[in-house]
Amino acid sequence: MASSTSATQVLSVTTTALDQKPRTCRFLVQPRKPYFNLSSSAKPFSNKAPFSLSNSNSFPLTKELETNNNSLTLREICQGQVPDHVLRRVEEVGFVVPTDVQREALPVLFRGNDCILHAQTGSGKTLTYLLLVYSVINPKRSAVQALIVVPTRELGMQISKVARMLAAKPMNHEVEQKSYTVMALLDGGMLRRHKSWLKAEPPSIVVTTVGSVSQMLEKQIFKLDSMRVLVVDEVDFLFSSSKQVSSLRKLLTLYSSCNNRQTVLASASIPQHRRFLHDCIQQKWTKRDVVYVHVNPIKPLPPCLLHRFVICGRKEKHRLLLSLLECDLPEYGIIFVGEQSEKSKKAGKAPSTTLLIDFLKTSYGGSIEILLLEEDMNFNSRAASLSEVRQGGGYLLVSTDIAARGIDLPETTHIYNFDLPKTAIDYLHRAGRTCRKPFSDKKCTVTNIILSEERFVLQRYENELMFNCVELRLEIQC
Numbered sequence: 001m002a003s004s005t006s007a008t009q010v011l012s013v014t015t016t017a018l019d020q021k022p023r024t025c026r027f028l029v030q031p032r033k034p035y036f037n038l039s040s041s042a043k044p045f046s047n048k049a050p051f052s053l054s055n056s057n058s059f060p061l062t063k064e065l066e067t068n069n070n071s072l073t074l075r076e077i078c079q080g081q082v083p084d085h086v087l088r089r090v091e092e093v094g095f096v097v098p099t100d101v102q103r104e105a106l107p108v109l110f111r112g113n114d115c116i117l118h119a120q121t122g123s124g125k126t127l128t129y130l131l132l133v134y135s136v137i138n139p140k141r142s143a144v145q146a147l148i149v150v151p152t153r154e155l156g157m158q159i160s161k162v163a164r165m166l167a168a169k170p171m172n173h174e175v176e177q178k179s180y181t182v183m184a185l186l187d188g189g190m191l192r193r194h195k196s197w198l199k200a201e202p203p204s205i206v207v208t209t210v211g212s213v214s215q216m217l218e219k220q221i222f223k224l225d226s227m228r229v230l231v232v233d234e235v236d237f238l239f240s241s242s243k244q245v246s247s248l249r250k251l252l253t254l255y256s257s258c259n260n261r262q263t264v265l266a267s268a269s270i271p272q273h274r275r276f277l278h279d280c281i282q283q284k285w286t287k288r289d290v291v292y293v294h295v296n297p298i299k300p301l302p303p304c305l306l307h308r309f310v311i312c313g314r315k316e317k318h319r320l321l322l323s324l325l326e327c328d329l330p331e332y333g334i335i336f337v338g339e340q341s342e343k344s345k346k347a348g349k350a351p352s353t354t355l356l357i358d359f360l361k362t363s364y365g366g367s368i369e370i371l372l373l374e375e376d377m378n379f380n381s382r383a384a385s386l387s388e389v390r391q392g393g394g395y396l397l398v399s400t401d402i403a404a405r406g407i408d409l410p411e412t413t414h415i416y417n418f419d420l421p422k423t424a425i426d427y428l429h430r431a432g433r434t435c436r437k438p439f440s441d442k443k444c445t446v447t448n449i450i451l452s453e454e455r456f457v458l459q460r461y462e463n464e465l466m467f468n469c470v471e472l473r474l475e476i477q478c
């Protein structure tokens, strides 16, 4: 049961889980003054580049973006660039009106500019760069013409699926069309089989992880010469990953010597973007005419998100989460848990994910589907978890940050940060697993379960990402 007063909202729930003693938890939602004024000059990310681009460069770094195409449909923006059968597929799956990033970036991309795509989570960056890919590749050429680099196998599978879906024959399509082939060359895949495939009949599009593509390049199984487009998705994540950064740099440098190249670097977060842009040009990872498309810079998070927090003691976290779940009754929710530390692994302790999932399964007694996704699972179990989640019918997914980047589960309405993310950027990507229906204003929530000493950390995230978090005060009545 939930009720509200004008100043303070009260959420109540009666729970009988675990100890079987009925108890009522009341969450008092306390409005608080925002920490900042959106109209102030506050910027989402630090711009502390050690130089100013306009002073130190003569490069034409930014271009006037088209402003007169506000009422155009996706078809009108793509007409004459993207093959008609792809546009028909785009419409068949329901993409008719462009999102902001599509409206702003597609004309720039179709002109052949390199592009840094910086737009909110769930804003449709994938379709943006895939439409570019379909505008430049030629299915009659037997060569890899587009490479899409991603940080995880899961994201790679998802993007391959969208790329294949767009390449499929539209309904009632009479003209015989040579089809585009899409290869998912991902960690944990059958590299030997991919090797033969790449040699015998190169696919037009390869979606890959950095490690897998580096192996293929080292063994000279395929070359970059024939490639028209290189997309790096979640580019800031890859640059901050100690395991992947050097291979990514090598790939970008190798591609920089190719003729007829176009590079797209995408993410919902590009910290210190001026410096990043400068580095890209200096290192020749992009051409000098690169355009930085930054959509909605004053709102780094989706506006239909409601942020809440509850303070509790370390030992109360499990029970508190259960009370919140029983109060919210989320049909589709993700619970983010911090990764187990090396120290805890060495001590032979069970990871928090396992403890939490066991607790929830016992509490719910099998009445709802609770799934797990974490790095330590093998690739098949990870794929099985995600495909079960995608089958619909409601889920609670307990996950580490592996699900925080790029994963598109559009039905998700509730995020619970059982452990606070380590950085504001991690917060942004976790929160961005909700609000993924571009034209819906359905409210979604992010709830942070924090210890009192973590309050200032959350406040820092609020300031950095310009959102306001309301406190839920818990009253347990036995």
Ligand SMILES: Nc1ncnc2c1ncn2[C@@H]1O[C@H](COP(=O)(O)OP(=O)(O)OP(=O)(O)O)[C@@H](O)[C@H]1O
Binding pocket: 074, 094, 095, 096, 097, 098, 099, 102, 119, 120, 121, 122, 123, 124, 125, 126, 127, 267, 268, 405, 406, 407, 408, 410, 432, 436, 437, 438, 439
């Ligand atoms: N023009 C459109 N109309 C309706 N839905 C769209 C449109 N473009 C994309 N979408 C949908 O929006 C959702 C989010 O898109 P996408 O996964 O590309 O987001 P993103 O910008 O890459 O987010 P993230 O930064 O989290 O990876 C997807 O479910 C996609 O199908």
